[in-house]
Amino acid sequence: MVLGVLLFSTMDMLVKLAAERFPINEVLFARNFFAFGPVLWVVARNGGVAAIRTRNYRGHLVRSLIGMGAMVLFFASYRALPLGEAVALGSAGTIFMTALSVPLLHERVGRRRWTAVGAGFLGVLVMTRPGFGVFDPSALLAIGGAVCYALAMIAIRRLGRSESNIAIVFHFTLILTVVSGLTLPFSFVLPRLVDLPLLVSIGLIGGFAQFAMTAAFRMAPIGLIAPFDYLALVFATGFGYVIWGDVPDVFLVTGAAIVVASGLYILHREILLGRARPADPQPHP
Numbered sequence: 387m388v389l390g391v392l393l394f395s396t397m398d399m400l401v402k403l404a405a406e407r408f409p410i411n412e413v414l415f416a417r418n419f420f421a422f423g424p425v426l427w428v429v430a431r432n433g434g435v436a437a438i439r440t441r442n443y444r445g446h447l448v449r450s451l452i453g454m455g456a457m458v459l460f461f462a463s464y465r466a467l468p469l470g471e472a473v474a475l476g477s478a479g480t481i482f483m484t485a486l487s488v489p490l491l492h493e494r495v496g497r498r499r500w501t502a503v504g505a506g507f508l509g510v511l512v513m514t515r516p517g518f519g520v521f522d523p524s525a526l527l528a529i530g531g532a533v534c535y536a537l538a539m540i541a542i543r544r545l546g547r548s549e550s551n552i553a554i555v556f557h558f559t560l561i562l563t564v565v566s567g568l569t570l571p572f573s574f575v576l577p578r579l580v581d582l583p584l585l586v587s588i589g590l591i592g593g594f595a596q597f598a599m600t601a602a603f604r605m606a607p608i609g610l611i612a613p614f615d616y617l618a619l620v621f622a623t624g625f626g627y628v629i630w631g632d633v634p635d636v637f638l639v640t641g642a643a644i645v646v647a648s649g650l651y652i653l654h655r656e657i658l659l660g661r662a663r664p665a666d667p668q669p670h671p
Contacts, residue, residue, distance in 0.1 A: 387611040390598035395621035397591045398464060398473065399629065404584055405465035409573040410458055413588065415566040417457070418559050420589020421596070425559050428597050429552060438556045440549060449541035449554070450561035456538055459531035466524035468632035470623035474642040475513060475528035477619065480649040481506030482536035490540050499655050502648045509644030512637055551600055609657045616646050
């Protein structure tokens with residue numbers, strides 16, 4: 387799990403570097419096209435074509451388009467914001483997922499989890515500080531990404547009733563490669579030879595990160611490994627400081643701590659109630 391989080395954080399850092407030169411749709415295409423190698427390797431090791439066969443094409447399409455929205459918004463936020471700030475705001479996805487599970491999955495959320503959801507929203511407000519003259523509208527990109535992430539996780543919960551994790555990951559990667567590929571003629575920047583390792587690495591690292599996280603959720607209880615997902619805040623902040631010189635302020639640290647505490651408490655309650663499920667760790671999407 388730690389390896390998966392580190393790889394995804396490394397991918398996010400590379401995405402931020404690539405987004406400084408290439409349009410988001412081109413970075414999105416590289417992320418999914420070059421991830422096909424690791425994904426196909428996992429498929430081959432887990433039953434081949436039989437593992438990805440499905441009749442629920444509509445469900446995969448809906449989940450993939452929502453996930454693509456999350457990825458586009460997150461990638462745009464990485465370009466516009468310090469990496470640590472974008473990842474911290476994106477970590478509110480768990481909070482949104484709990485709130486949206488009531489109208490969309492008809493789940494019952496008790497008083498304790500609603501309190502945690504409220505605290506999580508408070509943490510987001512602390513990080514963004516609306517009304518204090520320092521609010522950056524780019525923060526809405528990361529918050530929108532968190533909402534789309536939550537919707538994608540809810541779609542995965544529905545798909546998970548009949549589809550395997552491998553099938554969900556495969557069809558997600560395939561659909562995003564095709565859709566983002568269709569947009570390339572509208573805004574394409576020809577990569578230089580020195581750019582190719584960057585674009586290829588984004589896809590390969592993202593693919594192997596997906597494999598590492600999926601393996602972790604398969605091998606251990608969700609309550610043991612899911613909290614390690616918040617290490618992404620540490621890794622992203624570290625990358626931001628070393629590469630761009632970004633130093634988080636006290637509001638970002640305080641707000642992120644509130645969001646993390648809220649997310650961990652919600653996870654704790656989900657486990658007690660037997661509702662916690664291994665989720666597709668696209669975080670970033």
